[in-house]
Amino acid sequence: DVKVTQSSRYLVKRTGEKVFLECVQDMDHENMFWYRQDPGLGLRLIYFSYDVKMKEKGDIPEGYSVSREKKERFSLILESASTNQTSMYLCASSLSDSQETQYFGPGTRLLVL
Amino acid sequence: AQKVTQAQTEISVVEKEDVTLDCVYETRDTTYYLFWYKQPPSGELVFLIRRNSFDEQNEISGRYSWNFQKSTSSFNFTITASQVVDSAVYFCALSGIMYSGGGADGLTFGKGTHLIIQP
Numbered sequence: 001d002v003k004v005t006q007s008s009r010y011l012v013k014r015t016g017e018k019v020f021l022e023c024v025q026d027m028d029h030e031n032m033f034w035y036r037q038d039p040g041l042g043l044r045l046i047y048f049s050y051d052v053k054m055k056e057k058g059d060i061p062e063g064y065s066v067s068r069e070k071k072e073r074f075s076l077i078l079e080s081a082s083t084n085q086t087s088m089y090l091c092a093s094s095l096s097d098s099q100e101t102q103y104f105g106p107g108t109r110l111l112v113l
Numbered sequence: 114a115q116k117v118t119q120a121q122t123e124i125s126v127v128e129k130e131d132v133t134l135d136c137v138y139e140t141r142d143t144t145y146y147l148f149w150y151k152q153p154p155s156g157e158l159v160f161l162i163r164r165n166s167f168d169e170q171n172e173i174s175g176r177y178s179w180n181f182q183k184s185t186s187s188f189n190f191t192i193t194a195s196q197v198v199d200s201a202v203y204f205c206a207l208s209g210i211m212y213s214g215g216g217a218d219g220l221t222f223g224k225g226t227h228l229i230i231q232p
Contacts, residue, residue, distance in 0.1 A: 033219050042204065045219030058219050090158065099146045099165070099208045102220060104158035 003027070004105035006091050012111045019078040021108050023091030029103075030096040032074035034058075034066065037088040037107075049074055050096070081112045115140045117207050119223035126195055127231050134190045134226045136205030142166075146208040147181065147188045148220065153201045164188065192228075200230045 007022035023032065033048040035058075045058030047066040055066050063085060067075045074093075078085055088109050092102040116139040126132050138147065149161040162172065164181050172179045176193045192199055206220040 035219070040224065042224035043220075043222040048219055088156065092158075099144075101148065101160055101163050103160060104150075107156040109156075 004091055004093055004103055006089075006105040006108050008108050009106060010109050010111075012113065013078075013081050014113050015082060017078075017081050017112075019081050019110070019112075021076040021078075021089055021091075021110070023074045023076070023093075023105055024072055025074075025093040025103075026072065027093065027103075028071065029093035030071070031094045031100075031102075032068065033092040033094075033102060034064075034074065034076045035090045035092065036060070037090055043090065046076065081110075083112050086110060086112045115142075115207050115221040117205050117221050117223035119203075119205055119226050121226045122224070123227040123229065125229040125231060128197055129194050131191060131193050132195050132228065134192075134203050134205075134228065136188045136190065136223060138186050138188065138205070138207045140207060148206040148208070149179065149188075149190050150204045150206065151201045152204065152225070158204065161190075195228075195230045197230050197232050200228060202227050 004025045013019050031050050034046040035043040036046055037043045044060050046060055046064050047055055047058050049055045049068040052068055052071050065077045088107050090107045091105040094100040094102045118137045120135055124132060145166045147164045150158045151161055152158050162179055169181050169183055178191045180189045202225045204225045205223045
């Protein structure tokens with residue numbers, strides 16, 4: 001079975017803090033994704049990566065950056081957390097073809113005070 | 114631009130009733146994939162089905178069935194004899210255009226339908 005894990009289920013941070021959200025997959029998938037989910041807005045793509053050290057902006061990259069130093073790990077970074085980044089963050093991975101199924105982690109609920 | 118519309122924000126039915134969740138999509142691609150995911154209260158998105166644009170056959174898996182109609186750009190999901198465990202938010206999603214560099218693109222999601230099955 002595909003396994004995608006995220007470092008924290010719940011996280012509370014203060015405005016201005018640097019926040020790292022970690023995602024690890026164990027299926028040797030080439031592609032990894034970060035989404036955020038907000039009530040009434042569904043899931044929106046923040047960033048994705050199709051290879052180590054490669055990254056592409058999604059629909060809402062502002063205020064975020066990412067890092068992919070190893071194939072299995074994809075990190076989302078909030079350089080200076082703000083209250084409007086309070087959200088549910090979901091990581092996903094898939095095989096190389098863009099049409100492949102994306103498998104999701106359990107999500108991280110981030111609260112920025 | 115791609116778009117997925119799930120017009121039903123919330124549906125509530127009594128257990129054992131059949132229920133259909135609607136999904137309408139827009140895309141300029143001739144080749145694309147459609148997906149359904151289930152998100153139970155625990156929060157994790159669970160993959161249910163993937164269907165490519167060239168395969169319009171209906172699919173049945175136990176109590177779940179899917180009706181893909183390219184002519185109306187719809188990919189509807191029916192649960193037969195619903196159970197309380199089916200209560201969740203269900204998302205319909207559409208695959209992105211292949212990135213020109215040969216990589217991937219994210220899925221375009223609908224806003225989800227919250228399904229409540231009452232005992």
